[in-house]
Amino acid sequence: MEGTRELNTGRTMPAMGLGTWYLTEDTAGTVEEALRLGYRMIDTAEDYGTQPGIGEALRRTDVPREEVFLVAKVEEDEDAYEATRANLDEMGQAYADLVVIHRPPDQGVGVELWRGLLRARDEGLARDIGVSNYSTGQIDALVDATGEVPAVNQIEWTPFGWSQEMLDYCRERRIVIQAYSPLTRAQRLDDERLERVAAAYDRTPAQVLLAWALRLGVAPLPKTNQRAHLVENLYALEFALDDAVMDALAQLNEHASALGSSLQYG
Numbered sequence: 001m002e003g004t005r006e007l008n009t010g011r012t013m014p015a016m017g018l019g020t021w022y023l024t025e026d027t028a029g030t031v032e033e034a035l036r037l038g039y040r041m042i043d044t045a046e047d048y049g050t051q052p053g054i055g056e057a058l059r060r061t062d063v064p065r066e067e068v069f070l071v072a073k074v075e076e077d078e079d080a081y082e083a084t085r086a087n088l089d090e091m092g093q094a095y096a097d098l099v100v101i102h103r104p105p106d107q108g109v110g111v112e113l114w115r116g117l118l119r120a121r122d123e124g125l126a127r128d129i130g131v132s133n134y135s136t137g138q139i140d141a142l143v144d145a146t147g148e149v150p151a152v153n154q155i156e157w158t159p160f161g162w163s164q165e166m167l168d169y170c171r172e173r174r175i176v177i178q179a180y181s182p183l184t185r186a187q188r189l190d191d192e193r194l195e196r197v198a199a200a201y202d203r204t205p206a207q208v209l210l211a212w213a214l215r216l217g218v219a220p221l222p223k224t225n226q227r228a229h230l231v232e233n234l235y236a237l238e239f240a241l242d243d244a245v246m247d248a249l250a251q252l253n254e255h256a257s258a259l260g261s262s263l264q265y266g
């Protein structure tokens with residue numbers, strides 16, 4: 001799979017990865033197949049229940065470990081350093097390529113969590129560290145407290161829910177946005193405006209959503225259990241939407257979340 005993203009730490013990350021939330025039916029088999037097809041980034045979290053299967057796939061695959069970019073998460077009520085160790089143990093891995101704080105805690109912005117991840121990074125358990133579901137203000141507060149800028153902010157991101165302010169903020173700081181639920185959890189794939197674009201490019205609505213994120217420099221993490229969808233989603237890397245279509249899709253913004261709430265990034 002082609003396409004990478006430059007991180008603000010100097011390392012690179014694949015432009016697209018496989019999400020694994022609800023990928024519990026045959027996690028190991030699906031992840032192994034994804035790697036065989038060319039996926040090089042796998043996203044997980046302890047509460048997805050996919051860590052053991054991902055570990056199994058990484059042991060079974062012919063793809064060398066150093067070619068895979070493994071993304072793990074720590075929860076807001078955990079000791080981030082210990083949780084990183086526990087997650088790696090569950091996957092049988094010596095390190096993750098990226099560990100993010102899954103979401104900010106109810107109180108504060110997670111400075112202690114961030115310090116735990118800094119320790120995990122310094123001890124080699126995480127190559128890079130980042131955040132997820134953080135607003136621009138929450139990232140500012142974390143950086144003010146520690147002087148350390150996250151490499152990534154993993155947030156929900158589709159034409160129906162995105163933020164110019166967050167895009168500008170992350171571009172200025174060279175924070176890569178990883179897009180979760182980039183396919184709207186399949187809720188908006190039948191949107192007529194999306195279908196018209198897909199027909200014009202002879203692609204599918206899912207591919208158009210991924211191509212839109214990719215051209216913005218965002219790194220989408222589509223999840224699928226199905227081999228045909230694994231292939232279809234990968235082929236979103238093979239074409240580019242033109243400027244007018246990018247703008248038209250951006251206009252679909254309703255600040256809507258597929259998880260039911262309204263997106264707040266500011």
Ligand SMILES: NC(=O)c1ccc[n+]([C@@H]2O[C@H](COP(=O)([O-])OP(=O)(O)OC[C@H]3O[C@@H](n4cnc5c(N)ncnc54)[C@H](OP(=O)(O)O)[C@@H]3O)[C@@H](O)[C@H]2O)c1
Binds near residue numbers: 020043102185206
């Ligand atoms: N950091 C966070 O807080 C957070 C939150 C949510 C998600 N995530 C991450 O982001 C990943 C992706 O988000 P998501 O799982 O919420 O949703 P998503 O990737 O937007 O959508 C997944 C849904 O789309 C379907 N699908 C996949 N490819 C398709 C295609 N080509 N055509 C039609 N339908 C297709 C899947 O069904 P099939 O399986 O049947 O193909 C599934 O129902 C997660 O798996 C997880 O790794 C992170």
